[in-house]
Amino acid sequence: xxxxxxxxxxxxxxxxxxxxxxxxxxxxxxxxxxxxxxxxxxxxxxxxxxxxxxxxxxxxxxxxxxxxxxxxxxxxxxxxxxxxxxxxxxxxxxxxxxxxxxxxxxxxxxxxxxxxxxxxxxxxxxxxxxxxxxxxxxxxxxxxxxxxxxxxxxxxxxxxxxx
Amino acid sequence: xxxxxxxxxxxxxxxxxxxxxxxxxxxxxxxxxxxxxxxxxxx
Numbered sequence: 001x002x003x004x005x006x007x008x009x010x011x012x013x014x015x016x017x018x019x020x021x022x023x024x025x026x027x028x029x030x031x032x033x034x035x036x037x038x039x040x041x042x043x044x045x046x047x048x049x050x051x052x053x054x055x056x057x058x059x060x061x062x063x064x065x066x067x068x069x070x071x072x073x074x075x076x077x078x079x080x081x082x083x084x085x086x087x088x089x090x091x092x093x094x095x096x097x098x099x100x101x102x103x104x105x106x107x108x109x110x111x112x113x114x115x116x117x118x119x120x121x122x123x124x125x126x127x128x129x130x131x132x133x134x135x136x137x138x139x140x141x142x143x144x145x146x147x148x149x150x151x152x153x154x155x156x157x158x159x160x161x162x163x
Numbered sequence: 164x165x166x167x168x169x170x171x172x173x174x175x176x177x178x179x180x181x182x183x184x185x186x187x188x189x190x191x192x193x194x195x196x197x198x199x200x201x202x203x204x205x206x
Binding site for chain 2: 030031086088091092095137138141142144145146147148149152153158
């Protein structure tokens, strides 16, 4: 492998590993944990999920998001600006990059601070927890929705050469 | 009045998994059309 090929190949590998961790946990939250919490609350077993599972899942979730974005930026390399400014030859992956950036923002600004209130890591009143649940749910669902076009533009390689 | 009734009956599609997936598919189509018809139109 030529030296010039090593960085994009390594960045792509890390981007895939971290991305699978991030989006896999996002789908776990939306398809498994959130629906299960209703049943667990009903039979009094929700505390175990809130105490032992959710904090660990959120730890891997939010840091995998950061690593995914950084590896994606490294993969774009000199094409970072052309992608984010939607220059025609990089517009497809640029749309994906913008979607990923919005999702990273949602993780750190909308989901994580509200989950800290929900899980009791930050003090919050019952009203504040109820509001935090709603905001965190909608932000998480928004990311699930955005992941669908994100993966489309990554997978199809529309308008851009494989970088 | 009809407008008020419509707003009262509106539901957020992100409240359900099915609505979330359908919204994602529609957004994919919208962004694809945007790419093809605006950004790549003159290329």
